[in-house]
Amino acid sequence: MATTARKRVPGPGVSPAEASEFLEEGADHIMRLQSGMSYIEYLGIYTAVYNYITSSKVHNAGDDPDLGLRRATYIARGFFQFTQYALAVVQWKQNFFMHVQQKHQRLTGAILRLIERHRNGATIDQSLIKKTIDSFISLGIDERDINKVPFEVCREHFELPFLETTENYYRQESEAMLAENSVAGYLKKAEERLREEEDWVERYLNTNNCEPLIGCARTYSFANRPSLLEYGKEEDLQSIYSLFTRIPEGPELLCKEFEEHVKRAGLAAVTNLVGKDGAGIEYLDPYDYVSALLEVHQKNPQMVNRGFRGEAEFIASLDKACREFVNCNVAGTSTAKSPELLAMHTHALLHMDNEMAEEDLESALNQVMVLLKYKDNTDVFQTYYMVKLSRRLVRGVSASDETEASMVSKLKEACGFDYADKLRLVTDKRLSKELSDQFKEHMQQNQEMDMSFGIMVLGTNFWPLNAQHNEFIVPTDICRWRSFCGTLSLDELFATTAIDKEILKQVLAVLVRARILTNEKAGRYNLNFNFKAKKIRLNLNTTDIKVEHKAESHDVLNIVDEGRKYVIQATIVRIMKARKTMKNQALIQEVISQISQRFLLKISNIEKAIDDLLEKEYIKRIEGTRDTFARVA
Numbered sequence: 001m002a003t004t005a006r007k008r009v010p011g012p013g014v015s016p017a018e019a020s021e022f023l024e025e026g027a028d029h030i031m032r033l034q035s036g037m038s039y040i041e042y043l044g045i046y047t048a049v050y051n052y053i054t055s056s057k058v059h060n061a062g063d064d065p066d067l068g069l070r071r072a073t074y075i076a077r078g079f080f081q082f083t084q085y086a087l088a089v090v091q092w093k094q095n096f097f098m099h100v101q102q103k104h105q106r107l108t109g110a111i112l113r114l115i116e117r118h119r120n121g122a123t124i125d126q127s128l129i130k131k132t133i134d135s136f137i138s139l140g141i142d143e144r145d146i147n148k149v150p151f152e153v154c155r156e157h158f159e160l161p162f163l164e165t166t167e168n169y170y171r172q173e174s175e176a177m178l179a180e181n182s183v184a185g186y187l188k189k190a191e192e193r194l195r196e197e198e199d200w201v202e203r204y205l206n207t208n209n210c211e212p213l214i215g216c217a218r219t220y221s222f223a224n225r226p227s228l229l230e231y232g233k234e235e236d237l238q239s240i241y242s243l244f245t246r247i248p249e250g251p252e253l254l255c256k257e258f259e260e261h262v263k264r265a266g267l268a269a270v271t272n273l274v275g276k277d278g279a280g281i282e283y284l285d286p287y288d289y290v291s292a293l294l295e296v297h298q299k300n301p302q303m304v305n306r307g308f309r310g311e312a313e314f315i316a317s318l319d320k321a322c323r324e325f326v327n328c329n330v331a332g333t334s335t336a337k338s339p340e341l342l343a344m345h346t347h348a349l350l351h352m353d354n355e356m357a358e359e360d361l362e363s364a365l366n367q368v369m370v371l372l373k374y375k376d377n378t379d380v381f382q383t384y385y386m387v388k389l390s391r392r393l394v395r396g397v398s399a400s401d402e403t404e405a406s407m408v409s410k411l412k413e414a415c416g417f418d419y420a421d422k423l424r425l426v427t428d429k430r431l432s433k434e435l436s437d438q439f440k441e442h443m444q445q446n447q448e449m450d451m452s453f454g455i456m457v458l459g460t461n462f463w464p465l466n467a468q469h470n471e472f473i474v475p476t477d478i479c480r481w482r483s484f485c486g487t488l489s490l491d492e493l494f495a496t497t498a499i500d501k502e503i504l505k506q507v508l509a510v511l512v513r514a515r516i517l518t519n520e521k522a523g524r525y526n527l528n529f530n531f532k533a534k535k536i537r538l539n540l541n542t543t544d545i546k547v548e549h550k551a552e553s554h555d556v557l558n559i560v561d562e563g564r565k566y567v568i569q570a571t572i573v574r575i576m577k578a579r580k581t582m583k584n585q586a587l588i589q590e591v592i593s594q595i596s597q598r599f600l601l602k603i604s605n606i607e608k609a610i611d612d613l614l615e616k617e618y619i620k621r622i623e624g625t626r627d628t629f630a631r632v633a
Contacts, residue, residue: 010022010048010051022048040110040114040124040128043107043110043111043114043128043129043132044128046100046107046132046135047128047131047132047135049096050092050131050135051131089138089139092139093139093153101157105157105161107132107157108157108158108161111132111133111158112161112162114128114129115129115162115165115200116165116169119169119196126203130203133154133158136153136154136157136158137151137153137154139153139154140152140153140154166197170193173193174186174190177189177190183236184236187236187239187240187243188239190239190243191239191242194243194246236307237303237306237307237308238306238307240254240307241254241308241309251311251313252313254308255313255316255317256317258303258308258314258317258318258321259317259318259320259321260321261321262296262300262317262318262321262322262325263321263324263325265296265299265325266293266296266297266321266322266324266325266326266329267329269292269293269295269325270289270292270293270325270329271329272292273288273289273292284341286341286342286344286345286348287345287348289341289345290341290342290345290367290368290371293325293326294367294370294371296322296325297322297370297371300318300321300322301318304318319374322374323376326338326371326374326375327374327375327376327377336377336380336553336556336560338375339375339377339378339380339381339384340380340381340384340553340556342371342372342375342381343381343384343385343388344384344388345368346365346385346388346407347385347388347391349361349364349365349368349399350365350389350392350398350399350403350404350407351392351397351398351399352397352398352399353397354399358403361399361403362406365403365406365407365410366410369410369414372414373414376599376600377599378415378597378598378599379560379563379564379567379598379599380556380557380560380599382411382415383464383556383559383560383563384556385411386425386464387555387556389404389425389426390425390463390464392404393425393426393429394456401426401429401430404426405426408426424459425458425462425463428458428459428462428463429456429458431457432456432457432458435457436454436455436456436457439455440453464555464559471498472497472498472499473496473497473498486526486527486529487524487525487526488524488525489523489524489525490504490505490508490523490524490525491523493508493525511525511540512525514538514540515528515531516528516531564599564605565605565609567595567598568591568595568601568605568606568609569609569612569613569618571591571594571595572587572606572609572610572613572618572619573618573619573631575587575590575591575594576618576629576630576631577631579631580630580631581622581628581629581630581631582628582629583627583628583629584610584627584628584629585627587610587629588603588606591606592606610629614629617632618631618632619631619632620632
């Protein structure tokens with residue numbers, strides 16, 4: 001049969017003698033059952049037989065002048081008239097093709113093995129594949145409509161097995177490629193394979209069916225896809241995007257994968273600072289926390305713009321992921337901790353100790369506003385910020401009045417006029433300074449003062465300052481020389497001064513650090529009579545006392561809870577004023593939609609607010625109903 005394999009396969013229109021000679025040699029080889037036959041030889045004989053039988057597409061049966069009349073009469077009786085070609089195809093399908101394909105799909109297997117050889121780089125006779133697939137298409141003839149050529153046979157006997165083998169082939173290859181190559185090399189190979197599949201579809205399928213290409217793209221896109229985003233460089237992202245856009249569900253799946261990628265990066269950045277269990281949360285530096293979040297956020301917009309062509313779906317996925325890791329990281333186990341850290345970072349930026357250049361400071365404040373955009377509980381940040389702002393203004397430690405005013409403008413734009421109206425502290429401070437300057441000028445003109453004098457006149461409605469109450473006792477012995485009292489215990493100091501023990505411990509720690517006192521024995525403090533200092537003035541600042549900070553945090557949370565209660569009630573009254581009557585569930589949904597941008601609501605808080613307003617007679621239940629309310633005029 002070697003002779004048959006070397007000969008050119010007879011095409012359509014060859015002489016019967018030439019076709020018979022080729023087929024006789026093939027039949028002779030088949031009859032010698034002890035010798036095998038390659039799938040290339042098998043395809044050649046199949047194609048030759050098909051060409052021989054279908055080469056004469058006779059559309060008329062002779063020159064009989066009565067043929068047209070007889071054919072019309074035949075069709076009129078309700079039967080279909082087939083050409084010799086159509087009859088030959090039907091007979092070929094029933095008596096030869098189905099028998100060949102009945103066991104193990106021998107013909108299909110031969111085609112697929114030939115395609116695999118081509119994928120592996122071997123040179124093959126591609127015309128064999130083309131002719132065989134064309135015969136599959138021809139065998140799809142519809143006995144009810146000879147002019148219609150459906151693709152059921154081709155789809156069943158070639159396309160479906162082709163899709164399955166294609167996906168299996170590329171799944172194995174993609175796993176090997178990822179193990180042996182870089183992401184860039186992997187993507188380059190994927191693009192080559194996709195072009196090959198496009199060529200196969202165009203050459204051999206003769207349909208608009210892109211499923212082989214889709215299957216290839218799906219396999220290459222989904223194989224270990226997290227690693228593509230985790231380790232892919234910016235220049236590789238375009239190729240990743242191109243892979244996913246070749247399949248219908250690709251962009252949506254890539255958006256979800258990108259969202260998870262950003263979320264993982266953000267959560268990991270915070271976890272690296274405080275540990276998986278959040279044990280380091282109490283010692284977390286606000287600057288480190290904010291920097292970690294900003295690093296993740298600033299990196300990914302570049303990925304969207306350069307790699308994903310700035311598509312709106314990816315921008316939305318980025319925002320969703322950022323909102324997730326900004327609010328729900330290890331530091332955000334408490335709804336107040338993350339906003340508190342952001343407010344503390346802002347306080348450090350606006351403090352006079354900050355030596356940043358004006359341009360850098362403005363940029364840092366803009367970055368704070370970027371993170372604030374993603375905060376769920378912006379009212380917590382707002383309250384913390386107002387408390388910190390009041391401290392800076394009262395103590396005179398702001399970087400500058402212009403910077404404070406600039407930050408207030410940013411907050412007004414981001415949080416709305418209602419909140420900015422509460423930040424009238426800057427205006428109060430300016431008016432107080434003007435009043436103080438007028439007083440000093442008046443005193444200089446009318447009466448000379450023997451001491452410097454300063455006072456701040458502030459409105460109580462806007463300043464979150466609480467009067468400090470303590471029981472500090474000035475010891476009587478402080479005016480007398482008592483050298484034998486150079487050592488005192490913590491309990492003795494507490495009994496003498498009545499200062500809170502936690503505060504007292506931290507004040508003593510500052511004095512020990514400065515070496516004014518020594519603490520050689522636990523619980524006992526000695527005056528260091530050998531103390532010497534190079535500087536005339538020592539920094540014994542105790543403004544970072546933790547007890548004060550804890551008390552401040554507690555006060556802020558109380559302020560937030562109280563403020564939320566009034567916001568919910570005011571929102572309900574405003575809604576009822578506009579709607580007149582509403583059912584309970586509709587009212588709750590409307591309240592959530594209006595307030596969700598400011599803080600996360602619990603339904604129980606809304607229901608409590610409704611009960612309070614019913615009690616205060618701002619709203620009432622409509623008689624005969626249990627869940628419908630009306631506004632009280």
